[in-house]
Amino acid sequence: MSEVQWKFEGGAFQESLPNGKTSGTLVVSPVSVKFVSEDGEVEMPVTGIQTELGGASNRMLFFKHPEQKGWTFFTTDQGILKHPVFAKDTRMAGTRSRVRRTRWLSRAVTFMFLGLFAALGLGLWWGKDPMAHAVAKRIPVEMEEKIGKAAFGSHAAANQLVKDEAVLEEFEKLSAPLIEAIGSTRYTFKFHIIEDSTLNAFALPGGTMAIHTGLLLKAGSAEEVLGVMAHELAHVEEQHSMRNLVEMVGLYAILSGLFGDVSGIAAVLVNNAPYLLSMKFSRDHEREADAVGFGYLMKANINPRGMVNFFETIQKEQAEAEGINMNGALSILSTHPATQERIDTLNALIKAKAGTGPYRKLGLDFEEFQGKLRDALNK
Numbered sequence: 001m002s003e004v005q006w007k008f009e010g011g012a013f014q015e016s017l018p019n020g021k022t023s024g025t026l027v028v029s030p031v032s033v034k035f036v037s038e039d040g041e042v043e044m045p046v047t048g049i050q051t052e053l054g055g056a057s058n059r060m061l062f063f064k065h066p067e068q069k070g071w072t073f074f075t076t077d078q079g080i081l082k083h084p085v086f087a088k089d090t091r092m093a094g095t096r097s098r099v100r101r102t103r104w105l106s107r108a109v110t111f112m113f114l115g116l117f118a119a120l121g122l123g124l125w126w127g128k129d130p131m132a133h134a135v136a137k138r139i140p141v142e143m144e145e146k147i148g149k150a151a152f153g154s155h156a157a158a159n160q161l162v163k164d165e166a167v168l169e170e171f172e173k174l175s176a177p178l179i180e181a182i183g184s185t186r187y188t189f190k191f192h193i194i195e196d197s198t199l200n201a202f203a204l205p206g207g208t209m210a211i212h213t214g215l216l217l218k219a220g221s222a223e224e225v226l227g228v229m230a231h232e233l234a235h236v237e238e239q240h241s242m243r244n245l246v247e248m249v250g251l252y253a254i255l256s257g258l259f260g261d262v263s264g265i266a267a268v269l270v271n272n273a274p275y276l277l278s279m280k281f282s283r284d285h286e287r288e289a290d291a292v293g294f295g296y297l298m299k300a301n302i303n304p305r306g307m308v309n310f311f312e313t314i315q316k317e318q319a320e321a322e323g324i325n326m327n328g329a330l331s332i333l334s335t336h337p338a339t340q341e342r343i344d345t346l347n348a349l350i351k352a353k354a355g356t357g358p359y360r361k362l363g364l365d366f367e368e369f370q371g372k373l374r375d376a377l378n379k
Ligand SMILES: [Zn+2]
Pocket: 231, 235, 281, 286, 289, 331, 332
């Protein structure tokens, strides 16, 4: 490559060309820019030549000259501006600095995208839950209720629900102080009683929760049941099911839920509601439900030892019923985290925060309630 004549890959536009365009080489000499192609040559004098940036991300450089009307040369090789002819040309200073700016900008944009991708990757790895939570918070509560009711409907047959009015009335009285203490502005909480001998309770989106008769009859005190209720209420308030569902539906949902219209994603979530029944809460969600639930008990001035006692009952039951699957989906007996770990954590919380009472006197004879429940089941 000589100092005075450089060649650059490029092309030219002109009406008479087939498709109005052809490719070739731009040859720059001290006096002219010449376009050379199979079909011939066209030359523009350096004096009076006009340059312009354009094309995708300003990567193309165009040349025009009044003496070659209708012709436009172009190249994506911006090295052409380093040619001594242009380097010295003060009229080119604007174009040159625009090129530099464009380069800098495109580099910045590239880095930004790389950064975004890295963040998304990392997000998938450790930030999925916070993102899912941010989306869940934006879902209208009516939609969440619909999802919870749809899931509940596909789980519990109507004839499995305990409908005895006396039992339900006392059951509601039992949960009232706890629900009052939470003072949720978003949810209307509803505990159902399901006729099922397993020791279980579960929470669905929107405030729908259920406790099995097996658990109610096995519990040693009202405080134990309230401990379970507090845990389930925390699952609802913290939107654990919704977060699971959003995560399941995927990244697309997360992004459109965060940045777009949530109504579209909400419809997808409703369709997927039945999957909630086969989802387990993560270790972290269980821990959070225990800790937040403990806070509810404190707020309602309910003895939190009931919660620990219930976990101990579970532990005993697990030991006795070894081999029986007690760890199914939605199960409060989830193995993660291990029951012993949960007991230890709660005991530490009680030691640090609970004090010694006196606690709220519950206006309910629990044994009498259990008797009524037993009677209702035998009807
Ligand atoms: Zn749980």
